[in-house]
Amino acid sequence: MKPREISVTVNAKHYRSEVPPRLTLLDYLREVLGLTGTHAGCEHGVCGACSVIFDGQPIRSCLMFAIQADGHEVETVEGLAGADGGLSPLQDAFWEAHALQCGYCTPGMLMASHALLRANPDPTEDEIKEAIGGNLCRCTGYQQIVEAVRLAAKRMREADPEAGPEGNKDRVDE
Amino acid sequence: MSSEAPEGRRFRYVSRKRRTKEDRRFIAGQGRFVADISLPGMKHVALVTSPHPAARIEAIRTEEALKIEGVLAVITGEELARATDPLMSGLNLPDVRRFPLAVDRARYAGEWVAAVVADSRYIAEDGAELVEVDYDPLPFVVDAEEAMNEDAPAVHPAHGTNVLYQRKFVYGAVDDDFAAADHRLAFRACWGRSSTVPIETFGVLAEWHPGTGILDVWASIQMPKYPEQIARALRLDANCVRVHYDVDVGGSYGVKRGIKHTVLVGYLARKLGCPVRLIEDRLENMTGGDAHGPERIFDVEAAFNGDGEIRSLRIRALDNVGAYAGRAPLQLAKPIGAIVGPYRINSVEYEAISVTTNKTVQEAVRGFGQSPTNFAIETAVDKIARALDLDRVEIRKRNFIRKDEFPYTIPSGSEYDSGDYLTVQDKVLDLADFPALLARRDALRAEGTLAGIGISSCLEPSGGNAAFEPLFNPANETTTWMESCVTKIDLAGTVTSIMATASAGQGHETLVATVTAEELERDPDGIRVVRSDSLASLPSNSPVASRMAIMLGGAASGAAKILKRKLIDIAAHNLQLPADRLVYEGGNVAVRDDPGKKLAWDELVEIAHRKYHQMPLGMEPGLQASYVWEVPKGGELPDADGRVRMYPCYSFEAHIPLIEIDRDTGQVKILEYFIGHDCGTMINPDIVHGMVYGGIAHGIGAALYEIFAYNEDGQLLTGTFMDYLLPSVHEIPDIKMVDHSTPSPLTSMGQKGTGEGGYLGAPAAVASAVNDALAPLGLELDALPMRPGDIEALLRTKSG
Numbered sequence: 001m002k003p004r005e006i007s008v009t010v011n012a013k014h015y016r017s018e019v020p021p022r023l024t025l026l027d028y029l030r031e032v033l034g035l036t037g038t039h040a041g042c043e044h045g046v047c048g049a050c051s052v053i054f055d056g057q058p059i060r061s062c063l064m065f066a067i068q069a070d071g072h073e074v075e076t077v078e079g080l081a082g083a084d085g086g087l088s089p090l091q092d093a094f095w096e097a098h099a100l101q102c103g104y105c106t107p108g109m110l111m112a113s114h115a116l117l118r119a120n121p122d123p124t125e126d127e128i129k130e131a132i133g134g135n136l137c138r139c140t141g142y143q144q145i146v147e148a149v150r151l152a153a154k155r156m157r158e159a160d161p162e163a164g165p166e167g168n169k170d171r172v173d174e
Numbered sequence: 175m176s177s178e179a180p181e182g183r184r185f186r187y188v189s190r191k192r193r194t195k196e197d198r199r200f201i202a203g204q205g206r207f208v209a210d211i212s213l214p215g216m217k218h219v220a221l222v223t224s225p226h227p228a229a230r231i232e233a234i235r236t237e238e239a240l241k242i243e244g245v246l247a248v249i250t251g252e253e254l255a256r257a258t259d260p261l262m263s264g265l266n267l268p269d270v271r272r273f274p275l276a277v278d279r280a281r282y283a284g285e286w287v288a289a290v291v292a293d294s295r296y297i298a299e300d301g302a303e304l305v306e307v308d309y310d311p312l313p314f315v316v317d318a319e320e321a322m323n324e325d326a327p328a329v330h331p332a333h334g335t336n337v338l339y340q341r342k343f344v345y346g347a348v349d350d351d352f353a354a355a356d357h358r359l360a361f362r363a364c365w366g367r368s369s370t371v372p373i374e375t376f377g378v379l380a381e382w383h384p385g386t387g388i389l390d391v392w393a394s395i396q397m398p399k400y401p402e403q404i405a406r407a408l409r410l411d412a413n414c415v416r417v418h419y420d421v422d423v424g425g426s427y428g429v430k431r432g433i434k435h436t437v438l439v440g441y442l443a444r445k446l447g448c449p450v451r452l453i454e455d456r457l458e459n460m461t462g463g464d465a466h467g468p469e470r471i472f473d474v475e476a477a478f479n480g481d482g483e484i485r486s487l488r489i490r491a492l493d494n495v496g497a498y499a500g501r502a503p504l505q506l507a508k509p510i511g512a513i514v515g516p517y518r519i520n521s522v523e524y525e526a527i528s529v530t531t532n533k534t535v536q537e538a539v540r541g542f543g544q545s546p547t548n549f550a551i552e553t554a555v556d557k558i559a560r561a562l563d564l565d566r567v568e569i570r571k572r573n574f575i576r577k578d579e580f581p582y583t584i585p586s587g588s589e590y591d592s593g594d595y596l597t598v599q600d601k602v603l604d605l606a607d608f609p610a611l612l613a614r615r616d617a618l619r620a621e622g623t624l625a626g627i628g629i630s631s632c633l634e635p636s637g638g639n640a641a642f643e644p645l646f647n648p649a650n651e652t653t654t655w656m657e658s659c660v661t662k663i664d665l666a667g668t669v670t671s672i673m674a675t676a677s678a679g680q681g682h683e684t685l686v687a688t689v690t691a692e693e694l695e696r697d698p699d700g701i702r703v704v705r706s707d708s709l710a711s712l713p714s715n716s717p718v719a720s721r722m723a724i725m726l727g728g729a730a731s732g733a734a735k736i737l738k739r740k741l742i743d744i745a746a747h748n749l750q751l752p753a754d755r756l757v758y759e760g761g762n763v764a765v766r767d768d769p770g771k772k773l774a775w776d777e778l779v780e781i782a783h784r785k786y787h788q789m790p791l792g793m794e795p796g797l798q799a800s801y802v803w804e805v806p807k808g809g810e811l812p813d814a815d816g817r818v819r820m821y822p823c824y825s826f827e828a829h830i831p832l833i834e835i836d837r838d839t840g841q842v843k844i845l846e847y848f849i850g851h852d853c854g855t856m857i858n859p860d861i862v863h864g865m866v867y868g869g870i871a872h873g874i875g876a877a878l879y880e881i882f883a884y885n886e887d888g889q890l891l892t893g894t895f896m897d898y899l900l901p902s903v904h905e906i907p908d909i910k911m912v913d914h915s916t917p918s919p920l921t922s923m924g925q926k927g928t929g930e931g932g933y934l935g936a937p938a939a940v941a942s943a944v945n946d947a948l949a950p951l952g953l954e955l956d957a958l959p960m961r962p963g964d965i966e967a968l969l970r971t972k973s974g
Contacts, residue, residue: 022296036210037203039424041373042456046895049373077203091201095193098860101868102679103200104374104424110201129903136895138373138425139679140864141871141932142903 006070010035011079019066026050028066029076037077037107041136048135051108052076058115077107080114089159090114093152094145101139108135113149121163123153187691187698188923189856195683195703205422208377208394213449216379217246219439220298222288222305223462224280227532227888228314228327231278231307234288239301244293247446248305251275251287258407258441261433264501265339266649269332270530272498274438280309281329281497282532283889284461286434291442291450314532314888318471318494321531329497329530338495339503339528339646343510343816345585346521351486355477359561363553364957365546365937367469367494368880370539370872371900372678374424375454376432376463380443388709389440391417396426396678397433398640398655398715401708407437408444415440419705423678427872427933428538428718429465430678431501460893466882467539468505469494472550478558482569487514488523489550493543495528495536502536503528505543507642511588511820512544512633515551516595517573522585526646532888540872541634541930542719545937548632552938553956556629556945566629566942567603571596574631577916587817588635589807590824591926593852594916599631602828602850605912611832611846619950624835625845626947631828632935634853635821636927638719639808645818653809656802657725658712661690661733663797665783667776669694670702671730674711680929681861682722686730688857689923693734695760696775712802720927723857724823724918725803731922732801740797744781745773747790806920823918823926825853827866829939831907835947840966842878842944844907849932852914855924863911866932871906873936879905881959 003018010033017032026043029035029052041049043062050062053075061074080088087095090113100106109132116123116131123131128149129142137145156163199205236248251273260271271277276287288305292298313327320326321336329336352358378393389410395417397403405415423430435452442450454463475488491509495502506526513522539545559569574595575582582590611627618625643652660672671686683703691698715721738758745763746753749771757766764772773781781788782797789795805822812818832846849866856862879899883891892898917924937958944960951972955965 020296030209031212035203036207037205039207039374040209040453042895044456044894044896047373047900081202085202087201094201095197098194098197098864100197100200100679101681101861101864102372102374102425103196103205103422104207104372106200106205107203133902133904136373136900136902137868138371138427138872138900139868141867141869141906141909143867143906143909144860144864146903 004067006067008069009073011075021065021067023066024062025064025066025069026061029061035076035078039104039107041105048108048112049105051111051135053111053115058112075111077110080110089156090117090152093148093155097144097148097151099140099145099148105135105137109137109145116149117153117156121153121157125150183923185692186695187688189859191860192688192698192858194681194858194861195687196681206420207374207422207424208379208392209453211379211392213379213381216449216451217291217293217446218295218298219442219450219452220290220295220302221286221458221462222290222302222307224276224283224285224287224309226280226309226311227283227316228312229280229309230312231276231280231287232310233308235306238304238306239290242297242301242304244297245290245301247291248301249289249442251277254438254441258437259409261407261437262403263499264504264643264647265499266647267333267338267499270330270338270499274434282534284534285497286462289438289442291446316531316533316884316888318469318492318529318531321529329532336530337527338499338530339526342523342525343586344523345817348486348488348521348523351521352477355485356479357561358475358477359557360475361553361557361956363472363474363550365468365470365549366958367466367882368876368959369465369467369882370427370429371898372425372427372430375456375459376430376435376465377451377453378432378436378439379449379451380436380439381449382444382447387414389415389444391415391436391440392421393417393432393436394421394423394430395432395676396423396428396430396716396718398718400716403433404436404440408440413709415708417708419674419676419707421676423676426678427540428542431537434464456895457893460898461534461890464500464535465537466496466534467536468543468546470546474550474554476554476558480562482558482562482564482572484517484519484555484558484573486521487519487554490525492527492529494531494533496531496533498535499530500535501538504642504646505538507646508542508638508820509544509547510586510642510645512635512824513586514584515548516575516593516631516633516826518575520585533884534882534890538718540933544635544930545873545934548934549938549941549958552630552632552942556942560949567599570629570631571599588820591822591918591920592916593824593826594914595631595826598826598850598852598914599828601912601914602830602848605850605910606830606848615832618834624837624947626833626943626945628829628831628833628939628943628946630935630938630942632938634720634825634827634927634930634934636720636823636825637724637805638721638821639805641812641818641820645812645816651811653811655715655805655808656713657729658714658800658802659686659726659729659733660712660798660800661730661737663737663779665779667779668700668702669696670704671733672704672706673726674706674714675716676705677717680717680722681858682717682726684858684861685723685727689727689730690734693731694738712800720930723925723927724921725805727857727925728803728922729801732803733799736799736801737797740793741778743790743793744778748773748781748788822920823854825926825928825931827851827931827935829935831939831943833940833943833947835944835965837969840962840964840969842960842965844874847907847909849909850912850914851931852916853928854915854917854921854926856913856915857925862928865928866911867909869930869932870909870936871901873933874906874940875901877937877940877958878960
């Protein structure tokens, strides 16, 4: 099949690319754009390691073709940090709580949690578990991940008590 | 959560809350995993696999695949077997030959038969679809007991039998103890075939440089003596293989051994003259990645007295290693180093039988066979308690080795270094508020719920010296399992430590930085830890055997102590005083009686790097030290009876879960989970706790969900995450943990191992809880995993 031209916004940058129609969005991000923070785990939509945010919603990038992202907006783990490299409050909380070991599922966990906190700045424990329920982690037993998301939510609310959904875009310095 | 200060030493950095070194790059999406590494001109591999559990390979036709634009080559086992030597086996089995691709005969469904190399993975898969293989299906066997029958199909006809290893060890006066005991009981317990199943599959990239004659390898690897094994199979000198250890490994927990993958891509890279990368997809990983775990049948007999004293055990362990031997059969040997668990059991008979079948090959799994064995021992203890109508906590307390009995030599020859099992057990009982927990269980039962409390108390042998190798294979006289570290202080006074292995989430950079900082009294955040390649490094045996806190920690301590000594000697020379009149503090060296008189860190560094005229006579310039540490108490071969000192350090854990079972579906829900844990001095508490939580989650998976199930046609039914069920956050309870520290007298800071931690006791604990819930119905279930269907079927026998 002939390559197709697509236009995609990834982490607020615009890209125009020619891609084979069967190229997955995951492989497009990794192999074409060089954004290797998003990982392949199962390639059948169960483990969530490849989670990215697509038009505001967390999705599996292994289950989508790149051409389906034509005209759409994608956010990946590389977009979480500020332009100066400063960590987002969520990333910082993952570090503080040691919410990872090998780091392989971490980008997917971060994107799923990021989408949650953007929509719901004060999630209950059940809501946190629901949000990461489709992301498998083999190292941590999830405990420190849940703790990190709770910590991030608390810190973000304290930093900006008025913030509603979509509110807090602050970065913290290390 | 409480943390006790280890005896005898006050720490500045060790055992304190501190952010890890590694996490920073991963949360930014800047890990460097093998699939993230691309080289110019790199080609990709896809595999053609056998659909049959056993078949003669009559012909392989590659013409159609080679017609595809972008397909470079298709290679077969026949070609590979001509150019390479068989992969190493843990046992001495010359007639069980194993190559990366099947030669003449496929021995399990999913075995690699041919490899296609192409410009992209997509094109390689197109090619793999067009490779035609003619098979002549053969009789096969997947059940270990059937495989032992004389008329069973032979997996390796040249070997003559499907039994790869069989030996009965008798440790102590077993017959006498059985004869003298008041009671005995016998049972069978089964451990299902599961594994660690990391979220990252195995991957490897190799590039051959004809100009230097070096094969560069980047891999997702956790394998002792990996470069040497690749070189040997590829018929290269060992110093022709350069493994780069600065590759992040996306989880392993034992299984990322990848020798066959690496020999395959190493051969391809050399043959084709371009870099070649193989990243398993999930199906290749689950079916042909050769990374399944132990599958074990235990037949256990226990002899005990009326007061609960356990006198002796007879354990027969039959393990199904799959189609080739590899290192997996040794997983029957390691548990000999803790064969009585934490108990004063006077004698043990242990028969180990390793059988080959037409299933996917087994690999090392977290604990190297210890978790199944712990499950068998703990099941025995529970059954004895039930037979005597004795409390399950009480029987353990009566049999525990006492704190003042250490070092304690067990009948099989290993010496437990230290422990305080009673105190840890008491701590977790307090944490759980055990009387209240019992009341809650009973209240649930009163409402008609099937509720149960689990009890397990298990050991984690750590820092192993691999003495199980000579024990099972006398041709292999391994008595050391050393680890190394190099540390240097540069001209600017900053500290860098170099380790010689990759890591898979265990936090080794944090370990080395913390230990080095503690010895040198410098801020850990300023210490850089890097990884060398295999040619530039001192020996390492990789992060297996729950050993790195002990062995790499010990090596890092050793190197730092040499540097500290050197700094003191330089100061002594310049202050014209004997070293014993000086005091080292924070990197500065001052006169003990006159603290104003001192040489600061920067001055000492300056002297070492620039002012040779101010150095003590004969001292090497610069500030660098290497240290290679031998396993404490290692260095001995097994005796004729198979008694051997195997592991130096023994961590302890006591688990208490509360569960309920849905009567209609058989689904187990874990309501509470408590654990008391003692790994001696914790280097970084967050890392220790994370390992324990994660290990428990892994153990819950093995106990309740995970199974590589085969049907009667020899086909693997659970090759995807839709059917091989890893626990999600919904299956894992909030785990409550209490720490205790009984420092090891054998290690640099009192530390013991923890990486296998929760996994070694959780399956036993969950099984204990399920059986406690079933006990009022008079039912027992002694086979893992206990899936909803298994429990529901058992319940139906009672209601039907």
